Amino acid sequence: MVAIGIDGPRRSTGRPSFRRLPAWQGLGGMPPTALVMGGIVSVQLGAAFAKQLFGSIGPAGAVGLRLGFAGIVLLVVWRSALRVDRRAIPVVLAYGAVLGSMNLCFYEAIDRIPLGMAVTIEFLGPLAVALAGSRKWIDPVWALLAFGGVVLLTQADGDVSMTGVLLALAAGAFWAAYILLSAKLGERTSGGGGLALAMAFGGLLIAPIGIAEAGSALLDPAVLAVGFAVALLSSVVPYSLELEALRRIPPRVFGVLMSLEPAVAALAGLLVLGQVLGFGQWAGVVCVVAASAGATRTSSKDTPPVKD
Structure with a gap:
């Protein structure tokens, strides 16, 4: 789940080294819809595998890795593209702090509730951004639909x-804050250096926090291998796929596709x-997906709910 400034890919002047790799060049022949769906699947598989690390190193240790x-x-x-202007440094630091906090809260959440439930509830953040400042008559419908979805989600048979x-x-x-900071990062940096x-x-x-929770278990080769795989699945692979997709489809279409993530x-x-x-x-998941897709489609803002 990668957070990309909406204008970032289109204004990018840096050329990442992976664009010269045959695997990357092969992405050019894939439909952008397939790229977005591939990124979504990669992110959620990464989260699922990360949860399997919790027994060894805890959520904070998994986030740290x-x-x-x-x-x-x-x-x-x-x-x-790592050189940034001094004016961009506060934005980069705030972006990183929000990123770390968002992932820590999310991993702590999926340690306690099912992955699908956690992602669906988390999606209220970008949904709020899509609805903020809009004055369309349909907006309360999306908000009520999302609220109803969360109520259905939390009415489980067990506790x-x-x-x-x-x-x-x-x-x-934190995801909502991250989306807003993405625009600032896109304005003040180019490429993916920021x-x-x-x-x-x-x-x-x-x-x-991760070291305090996991201790020496972080040095276990098996744990490190899984942690590296989680990093690739949750950050590097989806970032690459979404970057290429955003070059070829409007941000609003991208946002609607991302609504399928829960x-x-x-x-x-x-x-x-x-x-x-x-x-x-x-049914709750479907309600939130429909509300997110509808709000993104009717929003006056081109801000897709992309995150890391």
Whole structure:
């Protein structure tokens, strides 16, 4: 789940080294819809695999590994675009801090509630951004539909951790802030250098919490291997796919496609983690997906809900 400034890909002057790789060049022949869906699937598989690390290193340790490895990879990939203007530094640091906080809250949430539930609740953040400032008559309909979806989600047969729900809501709030900061980052930096620096800074902020929680388990080769895979699946691969997709489709269309993410998350939770949602909860997922897609489609802003 990668946060990209909306104008970033189109204004980019830097050329990441992965654009010269045969695998990247092969993306040019793929439909942009397939690229977006590939990025969504990659992100949710990454989250599902990250959850399997929680027993060894905890959510904070998993976040630290993910951001640390992703930051290293992106710093190497965007090494030619790492120089930023002094005025951009506060934005980069704020972006990194929000990134780290968002991922920490999200991982702590999926440690307590199912992946599909957490992603669906988290989607209220970008939905709020899409509705903010709009004065269209249909907007209250999307808001009520999303609220109804969350109510359905939390009405499970068993107990639902309200701490997990609140953490997912916090992640959504950070996601909303992240979207707004994306526009600022796109204005003040070019290429992916700003994102790479922000990712590395976010990793540094979370590192002490992760080390305190995981301890020496972070040095386990198997844990490091899975952590690196999670970083690729959750950050590097989707960023590459979404960057290419945004070059070829309007941001609003991209945003509508991204609205499918809660449904994909619920499927990933079912297939990888064995997390079964009830009929009512699936209905809740569908309500939030419909509200997000509708709000994005009718919004006056071209701000797709993209995140890392």
